[in-house]
Amino acid sequence: MGRGRYPARLKVTAPPPELAERYYRSWPAHALYHTPERFPPLSAEGLFGRSAPLTLEFGCATGEYLCALAAAQPDACFVGVDIVAKPLYRAVERATMLNLANILFLHADARLLYQRIPDAALATIILHFPPPLLRNRQRNQLLVSPQMLACAARALVPSGYLSFLTDHPDLFALMQELLSNFPALRARPASPSELAVFESHYHRRWAARGREISGFRIERIAEG
Numbered sequence: 449m450g451r452g453r454y455p456a457r458l459k460v461t462a463p464p465p466e467l468a469e470r471y472y473r474s475w476p477a478h479a480l481y482h483t484p485e486r487f488p489p490l491s492a493e494g495l496f497g498r499s500a501p502l503t504l505e506f507g508c509a510t511g512e513y514l515c516a517l518a519a520a521q522p523d524a525c526f527v528g529v530d531i532v533a534k535p536l537y538r539a540v541e542r543a544t545m546l547n548l549a550n551i552l553f554l555h556a557d558a559r560l561l562y563q564r565i566p567d568a569a570l571a572t573i574i575l576h577f578p579p580p581l582l583r584n585r586q587r588n589q590l591l592v593s594p595q596m597l598a599c600a601a602r603a604l605v606p607s608g609y610l611s612f613l614t615d616h617p618d619l620f621a622l623m624q625e626l627l628s629n630f631p632a633l634r635a636r637p638a639s640p641s642e643l644a645v646f647e648s649h650y651h652r653r654w655a656a657r658g659r660e661i662s663g664f665r666i667e668r669i670a671e672g
């Protein structure tokens with residue numbers, strides 16, 4: 449079954465400079481790879497200049513889910529990352545309409561960001577409906593990976609958690625298999641309604657197609 453071309457079809461334009469300055473950063477892959485020290489640490493201090501619980505969404509698309517969280521929790525900070533720019537332009541429109549002061553969108557490859565996240569910088573990581581790139585030639589593009597889990601095990605605060613949802617049974621099984629190598633992370637299967645405060649565009653889309661949606665709540669174990 450096709451996964452759709454929704455972001456490619458979006459009719460949006462790049463935000464004007466004042467809104468880009470407020471809500472949008474672009475961290476190009478070649479610069480992140482060769483000169484990562486040019487970029488600030490991915491933390492509340494580094495990006496917002498304040499100390500606050502930080503939620504990071506890998507693959508946030510149009511920011512629908514993250515903007516709703518940011519509006520509900522004005523004292524916390526939120527960063528949405530996506531490798532495609534167009535949906536992030538829509539995310540900036542949403543943040544502007546809601547006049548949010550606690551959210552940023554980062555145009556970047558999540559896989560190159562792990563190294564920029566300091567230890568214990570994140571309260572929550574959201575990984576909802578990442579693309580199931582399970583063919584051999586796509587495997588190195590997967591966000592469900594040992595590198596992402598190693599990042600979570602180190603970058604989450606103790607008792608912080610990663611919320612993972614997928615409509616793809618093989619991706620769920622892969623996550624389960626990888627988790628067994630991370631004793632610092634305690635995972636339990638969790639229902640979509642426990643993990644998501646509401647259903648995003650993709651959530652609704654896969655549910656409407658009758659796909660079973662499953663997830664894990666993956667917590668960093670607090671040191672004893």
Ligand SMILES: C[S@@+](CC[C@H](N)C(=O)[O-])C[C@H]1O[C@@H](n2cnc3c(N)ncnc32)[C@H](O)[C@@H]1O
Nearest residue numbers: 507508509530531532557558559576577648650
């Ligand atoms: C199916 S959408 C899910 C959107 C959102 N999380 C939701 O729940 O509705 C997956 C998103 O992951 C993004 N993505 C895929 N690989 C990525 C990567 N390496 N880094 C950042 N974003 C990525 C895609 O561009 C796409 O917007």
